[in-house]
Structure formats: structure tokens, C-alpha cells
Amino acid sequence: MITAEQLIKGGASRGGIGATLERPLDHLVACHRRIEQRLETLERVVPHLADRREEALAAIRSSLEFFDTNGAWHTEDEEQSVFPRLRDQVSPEQRAYLAELERQHDDAEALHVELTRRVEDMKAADPIPTDLIHRYAAVVGKLAAIYRPHIASEDAVLNELGRRVLGDAELLQIAGEMKRRRGLPESS
Ligand SMILES: [Fe+2]
Ligand SMILES: [Fe+2]
Structure with missing residues (x-):
């Protein structure tokens, strides 16, 4: 039997979000693991939305908060700091690859907006009807x-x-921009 604690937190590792900011490319990879953990939570709650509504909605809220903050910074890190510096130095095929990644970000963002609406629908219903749970599960x-292959x-x-x-100078600039985005001192 899954506990409320597991339902909400899952296997998500705590802390350490700033630990890899000095190494921007490592930070992006580490952030991917955290995004995957939140995706797993969004999926894991589905069978519990009917019988453990409060805990399941709390777990969803916690995951959506992560996407709204760290997830949004992550996309900005890529689109504003990493992709532009790469674009100037790579082949047309690689530029097309970067454009495709950005398109996938747009698709994910649209689904995130839809997901937020589906969650609002479920919050307004007690108990949550099966059709709302199905609609939530479909958008998740x-x-x-989109996210896993991306x-x-x-x-x-x-x-x-x-x-x-x-190069090292560019990575240093990117690290500074990532910290600024998160409101952290650039010398940290
Ligand atoms: Fe990413
Ligand atoms: Fe991305």
C-alpha cells in the first residue's frame, strides 16, 4: 500500500538543486532527472484520485509547482542561454535540431496549460468524476x-x-545567467 508520503514525494531526491549550477550542462541533465520524477508523480496519482483525493491533488500541486518554477527556468536556460550560443557555431542540420527542441518546448508548454486546467476542474469536484480523471490522465x-524522448x-x-x-568562457556565462534566473548570487 502506497503511503501518503510516497504518493506526494515519490522517489524525488531532495535538495542539491544548486549543486550543479557551476557546471551548466551537468545541471541540465540533473534537472531532467527531477522533471522525470515529477512526471512519474503525475502518472502515479491517477489510480488514487478517486479514493485519496486530497493526497493525490497535493502530489499534483507539488509537481506542478516544480514545473512552474524549476521547469520554466530549465526551458529558459536552454532557449535563452544554451541554444543561442550553439546556433552560431553548428551546422544547418544541428540548427534544425535545436529548432525542433524549441518546438517540442512549445508543445509541452501548451499541454502544461491544458494540464493546469484539468487539475482546476478536478479541484472543483468532490468526489472527482471518472471522466475528469480520464481527461487528466490523457493530458499527462x-x-x-513529448517530454521523455525530448x-x-x-x-x-x-x-x-x-x-x-x-568553451569555458561561454559555460561560465551560462552558469551566471542560470544563477541570475534563480535569483542566486553569481559568485555562489
Ligand atoms: Fe532539457
Ligand atoms: Fe528541452
Whole structure:
């Protein structure tokens, strides 16, 4: 039997979010693991929305908060700090790859908006009707279907490209921008 604590927190590792900010490419990979953990939580709550409404909604809220903060910063890290520096230095095929990643970000963002609406619908219902649970599960499924291969590709292809192309000075600038985005002192 799953406990309320497991339902809400799952296997998510605590802390350490700032630990890899000095190494921007490692930080992106570490953030991918945290995004995957929240996706798993969004999926894991589905069978509990009917009988453990409060805990399941709390687990969803916690995951959505992560996407609204760290998830949004992560996308900005890529789109505003990493992709522009790569674009100037890579082949047309690689530029097309970066454009495709951005398109996937847009698709994920649209699904995130839809997901937030589905969650609002469920919050307004007690008990939550089966059709609302199905609609929630469907949008989570679509989000996971975009995010998981996107992340796998970034871990393999984007990460390798970044390591090959970006120099130490650029990585330092990116690390500074990432910290600024999070309201952290750039010397930390
Ligand atoms: Fe991405
Ligand atoms: Fe990413």
C-alpha cells in the first residue's frame, strides 16, 4: 500500500538543486532527472484520485509547482542561454535540431496549460468524476510522450554538442545567467 508520503514525494531526491549550477550542462541533465520524477508523480496519482483525493491533488500541486518554477527556468536556460550560443557555431542540420527542441518546448508548454486546467476542474469536484480523471490522465500521457524522448535526446545529443562546442568562457556565462534566473548570487 502506497503511503501518503510516497504518493506526494515519490522517489524525488531532495535538495542539491544548486549543486550543479557551476557546471551548466551537468545541471541540465540533473534537472531532467527531477522533471522525470515529477512526471512519474503525475502518472502515479491517477489510480488514487478517486479514493485519496486530497493526497493525490497535493502530489499534483507539488509537481506542478516544480514545473512552474524549476521547469520554466530549465526551458529558459536552454532557449535563452544554451541554444543561442550553439546556433552560431553548428551546422544547418544541428540548427534544425535545436529548432525542433524549441518546438517540442512549445508543445509541452501548451499541454502544461491544458494540464493546469484539468487539475482546476478536478479541484472543483468532490468526489472527482471518472471522466475528469480520464481527461487528466490523457493530458499527462501526452505530456510524458513529448517530454521523455525530448529529455533522452537532450541528454545524448544536446549534451554532447554542448560539450564539443561550448568553451569555458561561454559555460561560465551560462552558469551566471542560470544563477541570475534563480535569483542566486553569481559568485555562489
Ligand atoms: Fe528541452
Ligand atoms: Fe532539457
